[in-house]
Amino acid sequence: MRKEMIGLPIVGMVMAEVAQVGLMIMGKAAMSHGMPNFVFVFYSNALASLILLPASFLFHRSHRPPLTFSILCWFFLLGLLGCFAQISGYAGIYYSSPTLATAMLNLIPGLTFILAVAFRMETLNLRSSTSQAKSLGTIVSIAGAFIVTFYKGPSLLMAPSHSSSPHLLLGQQSNWVIGGFLLAADCVFASAWLIVQASVLKKFPAELFVVFYYCFFVTLQSGIICLIMGGDLSAWSFKPDVRLVAIIYSAVFGSAFQLGVSTWCMHRTGPVFVSTFKPLGIVVSVVIGVIFLGDTLFLGR
Numbered sequence: 001m002r003k004e005m006i007g008l009p010i011v012g013m014v015m016a017e018v019a020q021v022g023l024m025i026m027g028k029a030a031m032s033h034g035m036p037n038f039v040f041v042f043y044s045n046a047l048a049s050l051i052l053l054p055a056s057f058l059f060h061r062s063h064r065p066p067l068t069f070s071i072l073c074w075f076f077l078l079g080l081l082g083c084f085a086q087i088s089g090y091a092g093i094y095y096s097s098p099t100l101a102t103a104m105l106n107l108i109p110g111l112t113f114i115l116a117v118a119f120r121m122e123t124l125n126l127r128s129s130t131s132q133a134k135s136l137g138t139i140v141s142i143a144g145a146f147i148v149t150f151y152k153g154p155s156l157l158m159a160p161s162h163s164s165s166p167h168l169l170l171g172q173q174s175n176w177v178i179g180g181f182l183l184a185a186d187c188v189f190a191s192a193w194l195i196v197q198a199s200v201l202k203k204f205p206a207e208l209f210v211v212f213y214y215c216f217f218v219t220l221q222s223g224i225i226c227l228i229m230g231g232d233l234s235a236w237s238f239k240p241d242v243r244l245v246a247i248i249y250s251a252v253f254g255s256a257f258q259l260g261v262s263t264w265c266m267h268r269t270g271p272v273f274v275s276t277f278k279p280l281g282i283v284v285s286v287v288i289g290v291i292f293l294g295d296t297l298f299l300g301r
Contacts, residue, residue, distance in 0.1 A: 009265040013277040016261045021284040023254035024098035027090050030246035037090035038229060039236060041083065042222040043247045045215045048255030052212035055256070060206045067204075074200045075210075079217025081193040086218065087225070089186035096179025104183040105278035110139070111191035112275040119195060194271040197263065207263045215255050 030040050065071075093101045200210055237243075266274045 009269050009273065012261045012265045013274060014280065016258045016265070017277050017280045018284055019253045019258040021098065021102060023250055023258065024093055024101050026242075026246035026249045026254075028093050028098055030243045031090065031094045033241060033243050035243045035246075036229070037094060038087050038222055038225045040090060040243075040247065040250070041086045042219060042226050044250035045086075045218040045222065045255060047247060047251035048215040048259075049212060049219055051251060051256045052208060052215060052260075056206070056208040056212045059208045063206070064209070065204050065206055071200075071204050072213075074196070074203065075213040076217050078193065078196050078200055078210075078214050079221055081189050081196060082214055083218045083221040083225075085186050085189035085193055087222070088182045088189065092179045092182030092186055094179075095175045095182065100176070100179060101183050101186075102278075102284070104180065104187055107184060107187035108191050108194070108278045109272070109275040111187060112194050112271050115191055115195045116270075116272050191275070194266070194275055198266060198271045201263070201267045205267065207267055208260055211255070211259045211263050214259070 027037075027040060031037055089101065092104070197210070197214075201207070204210060262274055
């Protein structure tokens with residue numbers, strides 16, 4: 001029974017991380033076609049909210065926790081952290097690449113562990129082998145994130161020669177350090193988001209409703225940012241091109257599926273367990289980036 005309880009979250013998190021890598025790639029594609037990151041965040045979360053609303057009532061039709069003003073405030077905070085994380089994360093991907101973004105996700109397990117210890121969700125006992133392993137992993141993950149940001153290094157694996165023409169996802173000149181700092185900010189917000197979400201699930205144990213309210217508040221908050229930033233109205237167009245495909249993918253697989261599965265896993269295992277699967281995205285993104293997208297693998301990665 002215990003193996004089954006652990007086995008399902010493991011399978012779920014593997015699927016969620018694969019979906020997240022696809023989300024990063026599709027987000028890069030949408031921004032390369034002229035859609036600002038905050039507009040992409042608004043559209044994807046708005047569509048995800050429409051999908052999650054009926055699904056939430058269907059999945060939790062027998063048990064719906066009472067919705068109080070205090071819980072709404074928690075949802076607002078969850079949405080605010082997620083909104084900042086998504087906007088900074090997509091901006092970082094725009095300036096760098098999805099491969100660097102997945103590499104920087106190594107920060108999340110370490111930062112989440114530090115926050116979990118600070119908020120007494122995890123116990124730190126340096127005499128325990130488990131705590132020693134988590135502490136060492138935190139140091140290594142943070143050091144590795146700084147290495148991939150400041151040291152690109154020589155190329156190790158390059159795309160085939162027939163892929164030398166500029167690819168849609170690689171058309172923008174990368175600014176490695178700026179992208180790395182934006183992605184680091186994304187990891188800080190994402191780690192805090194995991195801690196807050198774990199607290200929310202204890203107060204409101206209905207996973208899909210939590211994800212729905214999260215996407216709903218991100219939609220409102222990113223919509224306000226869109227109004228403040230203004231910009232070209234053509235960036236809002238819904239042409240049947242890669243931007244529309246990216247928004248649909250983000251809503252279905254990035255929010256409804258990926259967030260729903262990871263929230264279900266967190267409710268059963270905790271935030272540290274969920275965050276430890278972030279490095280898995282590196283393998284997936286390297287394979288996709290080098291083989292299919294004409295990306296190059298550098299020593300610093």
